[in-house]
Amino acid sequence: MQTVYDFTLPKGYIDSTGEVHRRGKMRLATAGDEISATRDPRVLQNPSYLTIVVLSRVITELEGVQGISATVVEKLFTADLAYLQDMYQRINDIEPPTLKAVCPDCGKTFEVPLNFTGEG
Numbered sequence: 001m002q003t004v005y006d007f008t009l010p011k012g013y014i015d016s017t018g019e020v021h022r023r024g025k026m027r028l029a030t031a032g033d034e035i036s037a038t039r040d041p042r043v044l045q046n047p048s049y050l051t052i053v054v055l056s057r058v059i060t061e062l063e064g065v066q067g068i069s070a071t072v073v074e075k076l077f078t079a080d081l082a083y084l085q086d087m088y089q090r091i092n093d094i095e096p097p098t099l100k101a102v103c104p105d106c107g108k109t110f111e112v113p114l115n116f117t118g119e120g
Contacts, residue, residue: 003028004060005091007084011077013062024062026084029092033057042070055084090114 004027012022037043037053049070056070065072073081098111 005087007087009076009080010083011080013065013072013076013080015065019064021063021065025060026058026087026091027060029054029058029088051081051085055081055088058088059084 004025007024007026009022009024012020014020033054037050037057040049040053042049043053052070052073056068056073059068059073062068062072073084076084099114100109101112102109
């Protein structure tokens with residue numbers, strides 16, 4: 001079973017020297033990740049901060065960045081944050097994601113499995 005997934009951010013994290021970092025890895029979340037994030041003082045003060053804390057726990061690598069913290073995740077562009085939130089939902093979802101498609105020949109609508117991870 002695959003537990004770690006590669007990603008490439010659409011915009012990239014820009015560090016204090018101006019270097020852009022786009023490639024990274026995200027692991028599957030555990031129950032402990034989500035439970036401990038709900039106990040984080042920043043989340044208790046602002047529940048919308050939960051996403052930041054959880055992502056900082058499951059992103060295991062961002063090329064050239066030493067340690068992924070909530071501060072790093074906070075500094076991502078909104079497009080990158082949305083991308084990572086979507087990826088988190090997809091890799092941790094029980095049901096495989098699907099995409100609605102329309103046959104160009106007959107016009108029939110159907111669902112196609114979305115192969116986000118590149119497996120198979």
